[in-house]
């Protein structure tokens with residue numbers, strides 16, 4: 001099954017992608033993480049991507065498609081995967097269709113004021129990429145990852161003016177994808193506004209969609225046998 005997670009910056013894509021990965025075993029592929037790895041390595045692609053990421057702009061399509069293709073060419077992706085942060089515009093969606101079938105698109109719906117709170121307090125592990133929040137999901141020890149002991153840091157693109165720009169770009173370029181996938185019958189909306197104390201209300205919606213889709217895929221395979 002090939003799953004796409006769509007949502008505004010801070011909607012919780014990375015957080016719930018980890019849940020899906022643990023429960024269903026699909027590799028989690030975040031184009032944001034792939035690009036940040038290139039930036040950290042100071043590769044040619046990373047140096048170019050950084051110029052856009054630090055301002056909250058989308059990285060040019062050809063660069064993102066290049067990092068994505070090399071990642072999904074790895075053997076762990078052959079039975080499906082979870083895409084977080086791709087596609088980000090209709091051109092990327094069309095490009096994706098040239099090399100794979102999308103099974104389902106989960107759209108995380110969260111009001112803007114909740115998003116701003118989530119982004120302003122996020123901390124990410126430099127080592128294992130685990131995600132925390134200074135108030136909502138605090139680590140046991142400040143600045144230290146509970147899972148691997150790595151250093152927690154605040155991303156470069158979490159400055160207020162950059163966040164505003166990322167939200168604007170989401171509205172202008174990524175939101176049209178909701179209509180695009182809805183017309184194809186692939187879109188499922190997940191009401192993801194709940195606080196972490198009520199996270200089961202979010203996870204149960206995701207579970208319900210993925211269970212239904214797995215049943216459908218199994219039934220299709222039986223018909224084709």
Ligand code: AP5
Pocket residue numbers: 007008009010011012013014015016030031032033035052053056057058059060061064084085086087088092118119121122123131132133134136137157166192193194195196197199
């Ligand atoms: P990317 O890394 O994809 O960032 P994003 O889409 O802006 O999303 P975020 O990672 O900021 O948020 P998220 O939805 O994963 O939320 P999270 O789970 O962390 O992209 C970064 C940049 O790379 C882009 O700006 C662009 O430049 C470039 N890029 C990437 N892909 C590209 C593409 N396809 N094309 C072109 N350019 C591309 O949660 C947020 C916080 O909320 C966390 O602290 C979390 O702990 C907390 N939280 C989560 N759920 C809850 C809850 N229920 N209650 C309370 N707190 C919660």
